[in-house]
Amino acid sequence: MAELPDLEVFSQILTRRYGGSVLEKLEVIESRKLNVPAKALKACLEGHKLSRVIRSGKTIQLVFGPDRVLGIHLMLRGELVALSSASPRFAILIFHFHSGEGFAVVDMQKQATPTLDPPSADVPDALELSYSAFKKLLSGKKMVIKTLLMDQKKLRGIGNSYGDEILYHAGISPFSIAGKIPEDSVKQLHKSIHSVLESAIKKIAGENGDELRGELRDFMEVHGAKIKNTRKGEEVISDKIGGRTSYYTRSQVLFS
Known part of the structure; x- marks a missing residue:
């Protein structure tokens, strides 16, 4: 699943490659996840300039003109692919610009979700949450910290992979109770969120350049079935948290 760093880079690439171009044609191949009829979506966006693409939580938002916004959540298997001579397989939406270029949203599971004019988010983004707000978010919470970090109703953008990486960087066990983490460790965790995500x-961005490549995970410290030891030589352990596989080390402190 594409997470915050991937989506941030995808948004930057889409803006560089297609920003300022007029959408000539929008092909709606799969409309079941749309919040409006396909004809309404086409009428709203076709003939308008893509002004910019931004990331919001786990979605990318394509802004056409001053105020037409199409939000796209790639879900578990969705991808963005630049158009070539061959039609993309498993396409959900295909964007054709006047320049002759374009891209597609593809998903073999057909779960990628486009939303016209998505509502404004009332949950903070992981890279925008202040320390004081983060401290308040954890205060008194009885849920495990890994689950809280991944809860998109509390904090937007962090998924399973980067949840593990952030907690390893902060030296905190994913099984720690959020409200039991002491203040100095809460401060470190807040710093780790920014450090890990911004570094990723x-x-x-350096690896992808202007190409819409898939998710990059080669630099991960602990998250991945093939990672048996960290660069420091620590054994990487895996366990289930909320039905998702989590990776961590024994050096990470458990607060309970």
């Missing part, structure tokens, strides 16, 4: 954005 730079690495992915």
